[in-house]
Amino acid sequence: MAFDPLSIRSQFPILAQQAYDNPLIYLDNAATTQKPLSVLEAMHNYYLTANANVHRGAHYLSDKATDQFENARLRVAQFINAPQQSQVIWTKGTTESINLVAYGLEHLIQAGDEILITSLEHHANLVPWQQLAFRTGARLRVLPLTSDAEWQEELTHYFTERTKIFAVTQVSNAIGVHTPIEMLIQQAKQHGAFTLVDGAQAVAHYPVDVAKLDCDFYVFSGHKMYGPTGIGVLYGKHHALEVLMPYQTGGEMVSKVSYQATEFNVLPYRLEAGTPHMEGAIGLAAACDFVDQQDRQSMLAWEQQLANHVWVTLQKAANVEIYSPEHNATLVSLSVPNVHTLDLNAYLDSQGIAVRAGSHCAQPLMAQLGVTGTLRASFACYNTLQEAERFCDVLIEAIDLLAEE
Amino acid sequence: MTIKQQLQACRSKEETFKALVSLSKSLARLPAEEKTEEHKVKGCESAVWLIEQDIDGACYFKADSDAKLMRGVLVALLNLVNGKSKADIQAMDLANELAELNLGSYLTSSRSNGVLGILHAMQN
Numbered sequence: 001m002a003f004d005p006l007s008i009r010s011q012f013p014i015l016a017q018q019a020y021d022n023p024l025i026y027l028d029n030a031a032t033t034q035k036p037l038s039v040l041e042a043m044h045n046y047y048l049t050a051n052a053n054v055h056r057g058a059h060y061l062s063d064k065a066t067d068q069f070e071n072a073r074l075r076v077a078q079f080i081n082a083p084q085q086s087q088v089i090w091t092k093g094t095t096e097s098i099n100l101v102a103y104g105l106e107h108l109i110q111a112g113d114e115i116l117i118t119s120l121e122h123h124a125n126l127v128p129w130q131q132l133a134f135r136t137g138a139r140l141r142v143l144p145l146t147s148d149a150e151w152q153e154e155l156t157h158y159f160t161e162r163t164k165i166f167a168v169t170q171v172s173n174a175i176g177v178h179t180p181i182e183m184l185i186q187q188a189k190q191h192g193a194f195t196l197v198d199g200a201q202a203v204a205h206y207p208v209d210v211a212k213l214d215c216d217f218y219v220f221s222g223h224k225m226y227g228p229t230g231i232g233v234l235y236g237k238h239h240a241l242e243v244l245m246p247y248q249t250g251g252e253m254v255s256k257v258s259y260q261a262t263e264f265n266v267l268p269y270r271l272e273a274g275t276p277h278m279e280g281a282i283g284l285a286a287a288c289d290f291v292d293q294q295d296r297q298s299m300l301a302w303e304q305q306l307a308n309h310v311w312v313t314l315q316k317a318a319n320v321e322i323y324s325p326e327h328n329a330t331l332v333s334l335s336v337p338n339v340h341t342l343d344l345n346a347y348l349d350s351q352g353i354a355v356r357a358g359s360h361c362a363q364p365l366m367a368q369l370g371v372t373g374t375l376r377a378s379f380a381c382y383n384t385l386q387e388a389e390r391f392c393d394v395l396i397e398a399i400d401l402l403a404e405e
Numbered sequence: 406m407t408i409k410q411q412l413q414a415c416r417s418k419e420e421t422f423k424a425l426v427s428l429s430k431s432l433a434r435l436p437a438e439e440k441t442e443e444h445k446v447k448g449c450e451s452a453v454w455l456i457e458q459d460i461d462g463a464c465y466f467k468a469d470s471d472a473k474l475m476r477g478v479l480v481a482l483l484n485l486v487n488g489k490s491k492a493d494i495q496a497m498d499l500a501n502e503l504a505e506l507n508l509g510s511y512l513t514s515s516r517s518n519g520v521l522g523i524l525h526a527m528q529n
């Protein structure tokens with residue numbers, strides 16, 4: 001259990017390449033992380049040695065595949081401290097997990113009920129609730145982003161007897177802010193609302209304990225935590241998963257079918273229609289191993305140190321507006337007055353630096369910040385201090401080149 | 406050097422970037438009241454406005470963008486078509502003309518859709 005960014009880096013061969021004759025610097029980790037060899041090997045080995053459809057055939061390979069697939073579920077359950085592995089539902093990602101819940105709870109939502117989200121949400125944790133509200137006549141309410149002290153005051157206006165669902169991100173993908181989820185979940189529970197936490201930006205950085213959080217649902221994507229794309233997780237409390245109406249039906253999720261009626265299978269299968277993403281699940285389990293093999297506290301401290309370095313350097317050296325907190329964030333989101341973020345992005349790209357420019361799937365939040373988009377540099381365990389420094393230098397060059405004369 | 410030659414002479418992404426920044430300076434900016442929703446070209450990552458004027462049977466476009474590199478691209482595009490008749494513009498293979506401008510390294514796939522949208526608007 002040790003943490004050394006350089007030795008970690010050697011496990012990510014993709015990072016060793018050049019981009020337009022410059023060393024590639026990958027600072028778009030909040031969009032998706034790169035994958036270590038161990039994850040790639042786990043998926044490769046699955047196809048080399050174990051591939052068969054799961055839960056169906058009674059033969060050697062099918063048993064092997066099913067064992068590996070169900071062990072992956074157990075591994076993910078341990079990773080987030082879910083009491084039972086049947087509480088881990090495989091999905092294709094955060095977006096599907098949230099949709100599954102939004103459709104699954106629809107039968108419990110009535111006109112006049114309230115669905116509460118916050119102003120920090122990614123579109124994935126906004127649009128499914130808005131559409132649910134449209135379908136049912138419920139009201140979508142938005143808890144505004146304010147400083148911690150003001151959160152308390154506002155709360156009583158927003159959590160009401162009518163609040164049926166409260167959905168909140170743990171960490172904002174657009175500006176890196178943490179929400180006080182423990183306190184918010186307690187508030188929501190006092191009002192009898194279902195609680196869903198969007199952990200997409202949290203799982204790669206912070207140890208997650210769903211039992212302690214006490215939320216009804218916790219959702220995340222594999223690809224943002226060093227795992228493969230196309231696999232994600234919906235964790236739920238047992239009773240919360242039980243009330244979800246399956247929003248997809250078909251094979252795997254049934255126990256008895258006639259032309260007249262269908263009996264659904266038990267959890268977790270009831271919510272997993274069709275052949276699952278087997279190698280994705282196995283890759284995600286390997287990603288959990290990868291993350292847990294690190295000294296997580298040092299790894300997080302390292303990522304925060306890189307973000308803080310950028311924050312401090314740019315605050316001093318450049319005419320920038322920074323939207324991320326100075327401390328405890330693993331990304332820096334900023335804009336430069338009178339310079340378009342797409343132009344900054346283009347120059348950084350020409351120097352081999354990958355960042356993200358735009359609204360980060362959070363247009364209402366951008367509108368509140370008064371910008372059309374920001375430039376976001378987001379860090380992962382394999383980034384180095386030299387990369388953070390080079391980002392700052394090149395950004396300052398870009399600002400000089402682009403500032404209006 | 407013509408605009409086309411300037412762009413064709415660029416040997417790297419960085420050189421293209423700098424050439425577009427330099428071109429952008431020659432674009433006459435549109436006043437705020439002309440930057441209307443109606444004049445906005447759909448599908449561009451940055452905001453782009455395009456206004457067509459007919460002067461004695463010849464087409465003259467005015468354009469603007471909130472992004473500087475896009476303003477450089479607009480200078481190059483306007484240069485291709487301004488002063489020609491609508492029929493001539495419609496007969497041009499603009500996608501090919503665009504390819505000849507050597508903007509490949511600037512026009513990543515998401516951006517090139519936006520630029521093709523501008524060309525489409527010029528022909529229709």
Ligand SMILES: Cc1ncc(COP(=O)(O)O)c(C=O)c1O
Binds near residue numbers: 031094096169198
């Ligand atoms: C906070 C947050 N929620 C949801 C999502 C959606 O994740 P996915 O596209 O993997 O479903 C993202 C990813 O961009 C995110 O950052």
